[in-house]
Amino acid sequence: MRRKKLTPLIFIVLAAAGSLTAVLVSDTSPQLGLDLQGGVSVVLQPTEAASDEALSQAREIIRSRVDALGVAEPEIVRQGDSIVVQLPGVKNQQRAIELVGDTAELRFRPVLLMIPGSLDDLSSTTTTATGETTTTVAGATTTTATGATTTSAPVSGQSAVGGATPYQDPSSTTTTAVGATTTTTAAAGEPAPAIELTPREDDVPEATVLLEEVDADGQAVNTYQLGPAGATGRIVKTARAELDQSGQWGVALEIKGGDGIDTFNALAAECFSKAQTCPTGQLAIVLDSEVQSAPNIQQPSFEADQIQISGSFTESEAKDLALVLRYGSLPVTLEAQTVQTVSPTLGEDSLRAGLAAGLLGLALVCLYMILYYRALGVVVVLGLCVWSSLLYAIISKLGVALSLAGVTGIVVSVGVTVDSYVVYFERLKDELRAGRTLRSSTERAFTRAFRTILAADISSFIGAALLFTLTVGPVRGFAFFLGISTILDVVVAWFFTRPMVGLLASSRVFTNAPRLGVARGLDASRTPVASPAGAGR
Amino acid sequence: MTSPVQERRSIFTRLYHGETQIRFVRSFKKWAVVSGIVIVIGLLSLWQRGLNLGIDFEGGVVWEVPAGDVSVTDAQDAMEAEGLEGLSVQTLTADGETRLRVKAEPLDTVAEAQGITDKLAELTGSEANDVSLNSVGPSWGEEISRKALRALVFFLIAITIYITFRFELRMAIPTLVALIHDVLVTVGVYSLAGFEVTPATVIAILTILGFSIYDGIVVFDKVDENTKLVGTGNSMSYSDMVDLSLNQVLMRSLNTSITALLPVASLLILGSFILGATTLQEFALALLIGLFAGAYSSIFIASPLLALLKEREPRYRELKARLAGRQSAVRTPAAVATTAVGDDDAVTTSAGPAPALSGRAIPPRPRKKGRKR
Numbered sequence: 001m002r003r004k005k006l007t008p009l010i011f012i013v014l015a016a017a018g019s020l021t022a023v024l025v026s027d028t029s030p031q032l033g034l035d036l037q038g039g040v041s042v043v044l045q046p047t048e049a050a051s052d053e054a055l056s057q058a059r060e061i062i063r064s065r066v067d068a069l070g071v072a073e074p075e076i077v078r079q080g081d082s083i084v085v086q087l088p089g090v091k092n093q094q095r096a097i098e099l100v101g102d103t104a105e106l107r108f109r110p111v112l113l114m115i116p117g118s119l120d121d122l123s124s125t126t127t128t129a130t131g132e133t134t135t136t137v138a139g140a141t142t143t144t145a146t147g148a149t150t151t152s153a154p155v156s157g158q159s160a161v162g163g164a165t166p167y168q169d170p171s172s173t174t175t176t177a178v179g180a181t182t183t184t185t186a187a188a189g190e191p192a193p194a195i196e197l198t199p200r201e202d203d204v205p206e207a208t209v210l211l212e213e214v215d216a217d218g219q220a221v222n223t224y225q226l227g228p229a230g231a232t233g234r235i236v237k238t239a240r241a242e243l244d245q246s247g248q249w250g251v252a253l254e255i256k257g258g259d260g261i262d263t264f265n266a267l268a269a270e271c272f273s274k275a276q277t278c279p280t281g282q283l284a285i286v287l288d289s290e291v292q293s294a295p296n297i298q299q300p301s302f303e304a305d306q307i308q309i310s311g312s313f314t315e316s317e318a319k320d321l322a323l324v325l326r327y328g329s330l331p332v333t334l335e336a337q338t339v340q341t342v343s344p345t346l347g348e349d350s351l352r353a354g355l356a357a358g359l360l361g362l363a364l365v366c367l368y369m370i371l372y373y374r375a376l377g378v379v380v381v382l383g384l385c386v387w388s389s390l391l392y393a394i395i396s397k398l399g400v401a402l403s404l405a406g407v408t409g410i411v412v413s414v415g416v417t418v419d420s421y422v423v424y425f426e427r428l429k430d431e432l433r434a435g436r437t438l439r440s441s442t443e444r445a446f447t448r449a450f451r452t453i454l455a456a457d458i459s460s461f462i463g464a465a466l467l468f469t470l471t472v473g474p475v476r477g478f479a480f481f482l483g484i485s486t487i488l489d490v491v492v493a494w495f496f497t498r499p500m501v502g503l504l505a506s507s508r509v510f511t512n513a514p515r516l517g518v519a520r521g522l523d524a525s526r527t528p529v530a531s532p533a534g535a536g537r
Numbered sequence: 538m539t540s541p542v543q544e545r546r547s548i549f550t551r552l553y554h555g556e557t558q559i560r561f562v563r564s565f566k567k568w569a570v571v572s573g574i575v576i577v578i579g580l581l582s583l584w585q586r587g588l589n590l591g592i593d594f595e596g597g598v599v600w601e602v603p604a605g606d607v608s609v610t611d612a613q614d615a616m617e618a619e620g621l622e623g624l625s626v627q628t629l630t631a632d633g634e635t636r637l638r639v640k641a642e643p644l645d646t647v648a649e650a651q652g653i654t655d656k657l658a659e660l661t662g663s664e665a666n667d668v669s670l671n672s673v674g675p676s677w678g679e680e681i682s683r684k685a686l687r688a689l690v691f692f693l694i695a696i697t698i699y700i701t702f703r704f705e706l707r708m709a710i711p712t713l714v715a716l717i718h719d720v721l722v723t724v725g726v727y728s729l730a731g732f733e734v735t736p737a738t739v740i741a742i743l744t745i746l747g748f749s750i751y752d753g754i755v756v757f758d759k760v761d762e763n764t765k766l767v768g769t770g771n772s773m774s775y776s777d778m779v780d781l782s783l784n785q786v787l788m789r790s791l792n793t794s795i796t797a798l799l800p801v802a803s804l805l806i807l808g809s810f811i812l813g814a815t816t817l818q819e820f821a822l823a824l825l826i827g828l829f830a831g832a833y834s835s836i837f838i839a840s841p842l843l844a845l846l847k848e849r850e851p852r853y854r855e856l857k858a859r860l861a862g863r864q865s866a867v868r869t870p871a872a873v874a875t876t877a878v879g880d881d882d883a884v885t886t887s888a889g890p891a892p893a894l895s896g897r898a899i900p901p902r903p904r905k906k907g908r909k910r
Contacts, residue, residue: 043677093666094651101647336647337677341654341670346601357807361800368799372792405740411804412744415797419751422796426789452758455703456751462695463747470688472681473593474736478743 009499012492016386019393028396031073032088033403033477036351038344039071039088040096044334046081057327058334059083061104061288065200067218069096075401079472083334088401093341099200101336104288106233106328107205108264109226110271110278111294118212118220119195197223203289205229211284213291224291226284227277230267233287233328235260237304241318249318250310253325261304271297285325292324354407361411362388365418373425379500380421387417387492391485405474406481413485416460420493423456424449424501442502453493460486561783562776565841572718572838579725588728591735594682596643596675597623598650602668604628604635605661612637615660619653637661643675685739692743693717696750704757711842712753715834719749722830723823732823745827748797752790752835759786760843767856774857779844783836794832798825 023029034041044062046055059076062085066074075086090096198209206228213222237254244250255261271278284294295309309321362384370377391410395402427449431441464483468476592599604612613626616639623642628635639657644650650672658665673681693716700709723742727734759782767778805821847853 045677091666094654097647097651335674336672337674339647339650339670339672341666341668343601343667343669345603345667346669353807354804357804358800360807361803364799364803365796368796405736408737408740408744408804411800412747412797414800415748416751418796419793422789422792423755426786426792430785448762452755455758456754458703459696459699459750459754460747462699463692463743463750466692466695467688467743470691471684475685475688475739475743478740 005499005502008495009503012386012495016389016393020389023393023396030392030395031399031401032347032351033401033406034086034088034340034347035342035404036347036354036402036407037088038342038347039086039090040093040100041087041338041340041342042085042097042100042336043338044083044085044101045337047333047335050081050330050332053323054327054330054332055081055083057323058104058332062100064288064290065099065102066096069099071096073401082337084472086401089344097336097339097341101334102200103331103333105331106236106324107229107286108231108235108267109209109229109284109286110267111224111280111282111284112208112227112278113225114280114282114294115223115225117223119197119210119223120220198289200289205232209289211286211289211291213294222291222294224284224294226286226291229286230270231263233325233331235263236325236329238329239322239325241313241315241322244308244310248310249313249315250308251313251318251322251325253307253309254305255302255307257304261302264307265301268297268302269300272300285321285328287324287328293321350404354404358407358411358414362414365414369418369421375504376425376501379497379504380418382500383421383492383496384414384417386496387485387488390488390492394484394488395481400480401477402481403474403477406477409478409481410485413460413482413489416457416486417489417492420449420453420457420489421497423452424493424497427452428501438505442498442505446498446501450493450498454490457486457490558780558784559787560780561837562780562841562844565837565845568837568841572722572834576718576721576725579721579728582725582728586728586731588724589731589733590678590682591733591738592640592671592673592678593736594678594685594734596673596678598641598644598653598670598672600637600639600654600657600668600670601629602637602639602657602661603663604637605663607637607661609637612639612660615656616641616653619656621653644672647672681736685736689720689739689742692746696746700754700757704761707846708757708760708843710846711839712750712757714842715753715831715839716746716749718834718838719745719827719830723827726826727823730822738823741824741827744801744824745831748794748828749831749835751797752793752832753839755789755793756783756786756835756840757843759783760840767853772860772863774860775847775853776844776857779840783840787836790832790836794828798828801828 046058050058055078059078062083063074063076066076066085066087069087069090069092071087071090073088075084075088077084085100087096196210197212198207203209203211208225208227210223210225212220213224215221235255237256237260239251239253241249242252255264267278267283269275271281271283274281278297281296282294283297285292293309293311295311313321366377366381366384369380373380424446427445428438428441431445432438436444461483464479464486467479468483471479609626609628613624616624616626621639621641621644623640625640627638629638630636637657639653644653650670654665654668654670657663658668693713696716697709697713700712720742723745726732727738732738760779763778763782763785766781767773767775773781801824802821805824848857
């Protein structure tokens with residue numbers, strides 16, 4: 001029977017030690033929140049009522065913008081109709097704030113030039129060995145060895161460009177010296193123009209821009225040179241993804257009547273006829289400086305409600321495009337309701353304060369318990385060790401950001417956890433006073449005390465759950481960590497405390513030690529257990 | 538709890554053994570009056586002065602930056618020149634470093650706030666990234682306040698339902714009363730002292746409520762258990778039983794309060810020492826007062842109220858009457874060796890036995906009202 005009683009104890013100690021080791025070894029540590037790490041937090045709300053879908057799209061837009069900032073663990077979530085953006089550890093806080101709040105616009109731009117792949121593929125360096133032939137693309141640098149041949153070609157476009165070459169081909173020059181190695185440079189007298197994508201600030205409707213189309217993984221599919229925007233998303237009435245007769249996914253686009261369709265047809269005419277302004281015949285759909293799609297225009301003019309965009313779309317690609325078009329018709333203007341920046345030093349200070357205080361608090365509590373309950377106090381210390389290892393492992397695994405309020409929640413729950421020990425030990429005292437021996441009381445007392453502990457922990461948990469659902473911001477973090485710690489308290493009480501105290505009680509050494517023994521701690525020796533009680537008994 | 542040391546020692550020993558015989562239920566009216574006065578003062582202050590709401594509830598902008606060599610007056614002048622409204626500039630010192638804290642009313646755009654950030658950085662010779670900014674729009678602040686209040690109300694309702702379910706309605710009502718009492722006391726303190734109300738305050742109040750509930754459950758659990766002792770066989774009325782239960786759990790209650798307080802206190806002391814934030818210090822004081830109010834309300838308000846409510850039930854009412862009638866006719870053994878301190882609700886030292894758990898023992902009876910002075 002002894003062994004059976006010890007099983008839960010062994011189980012939980014192993015669990016605690018195991019999970020702690022696992023977490024330490026795998027180098028996982030609790031994700032730190034903004035106020036402990038420094039960073040930026042912005043809460044955005046739409047200025048007018050916006051649909052659910054539009055808000056989700058807005059969130060996606062912000063997400064792709066934030067990706068460019070290189071933040072380690074950005075968090076962009078929707079809470080009701082607000083979008084909460086948290087960027088812990090972001091380097092340039094000012095830029096981040098500007099970036100996040102901008103309204104994204106959908107634009108239709110004619111495609112001037114299409115380059116497969118990304119710009120990086122373009123500006124590669126090739127070294128040619130003797131006797132080899134290399135074909136280089138414009139702008140590339142080639143080092144040619146003696147006797148080698150290099151052919152430079154202009155940037156290949158979709159089709160032969162009739163007449164206009166708006167794109168400045170930086171032609172590369174190859175110089176081959178007899179017996180010497182040469183490095184090629186750009187056209188004599190001119191430095192090679194740096195080819196870069198147009199930055200967001202410069203992406204204005206009137207400008208000619210160079211933008212990318214990316215796939216779902218963020219890899220560049222094509223790079224486009226685009227002319228000034230002929231129309232914005234406001235001409236769009238709606239769009240939806242649908243299957244056409246051949247079983248292919250496509251997007252049905254509906255343009256608003258009147259000015260809307262006129263503008264669109266003007267663009268269509270240009271592209272269909274492959275005019276100078278739209279030499280490739282493609283019309284790009286651009287959202288937030290990213291090309292979403294660049295279909296070929298196959299008719300000179302369209303009916304407002306009979307525009308089909310087809311291509312080798314998968315279902316999700318078609319649906320995404322339709323969503324983008326719908327969003328474009330009524331883009332959401334977001335207003336920053338709260339902006340919070342925390343400097344890294346302040347974050348570090350807060351973390352230090354929280355940790356130091358937490359540890360000090362734990363130490364004080366343990367000291368008090370040992371002073372008051374003697375050997376039983378040791379159970380508290382050990383129990384707290386088990387409890388904190390489990391808590392640490394869980395928090396690290398869960399990956400929920402720990403804020404200062406969260407630390408407060410944990411500290412409060414230390415109090416709650418220790419309270420459950422007090423309840424149990426006092427109950428033990430009661431049993432002893434009633435005349436039982438220590439050994440026989442532990443089980444009884446625990447069963448009785450556990451009811452109280454459970455009731456109290458349940459109320460704590462109800463409170464935490466309620467708060468979590470009803471509030472935003474720091475109080476939410478507080479509630480979350482309080483809730484988790486409360487559950488752990490119940491687990492530890494059941495699996496650890498009960499067998500542990502039983503173990504101590506059945507050991508004569510521990511029970512009867514003069515100053516530190518359990519009995520002394522519960523004041524069992526002093527209490528007149530069997531003495532006459534005087535009048536009334 | 539604030540009695541001089543000598544008296545305390547003897548009370549302490551008795552506390553330790555659960556042998557105190559304080560008559561809580563009897564003195565309920567007195568404590569209710571004390572609480573009532575405290576709450577009324579708080580409410581008056583609330584009405585007249587209102588609450589000092591932080592920017593999270595009211596909206597506003599706060600910047601914090603290492604002060605460098607800039608003095609408060611310089612900073613104030615510089616900020617006034619920017620045309621900030623509702624301006625307040627203070628310094629915080631912590632860990633050897635001085636920080637400037639500038640507070641103002643909400644600005645129209647985020648860009649304006651960032652402009653001030655740059656100015657402050659320039660002024661103090663720091664980087665823009667070293668400036669901490671917290672800007673809250675007024676409508677957002679209102680929404681947060683609403684949500685916080687709503688959460689509080691729902692919390693109270695949920696707890697009441699749970700206690701009704703776990704124990705009974707007559708226990709849930711006193712708990713609710715105690716909780717409302719705690720909230721009012723804490724809010725009153727905040728209003729009187731002019732502390733800033735921030736989300737940290739909300740957390741403090743919730744912590745206080747949490748512990749008050751915990752305390753309450755510990756007491757009511759004991760009362761629940763002792764209910765079977767009530768009856769003519771033991772000559773115990775419901776009120777007597779409640780008194781007994783309270784005396785038995787007094788030490789437990791104190792202990793839970795102490796263990797709850799220690800970690801929180803260290804968080805606040807160390808925290809404010811390292812961070813130097815006045816907010817944490819205010820939070821500390823509020824939490825201390827609140828926890829004390831919580832412990833006090835579970836014992837002096839909730840339980841006596843429970844007894845009073847229960848004794849409206851016919852069976853308990855009759856029992857009390859019967860016992861009172863019997864009492865005045867018979868001299869009680871407990872009349873031997875009682876030392877009163879002159880008050881009706883004094884702690885009586887008795888030669889009788891300690892209150893015991895077993896149903897066999899008859900606990901020493903507190904002096905009845907029927908006894909003529």
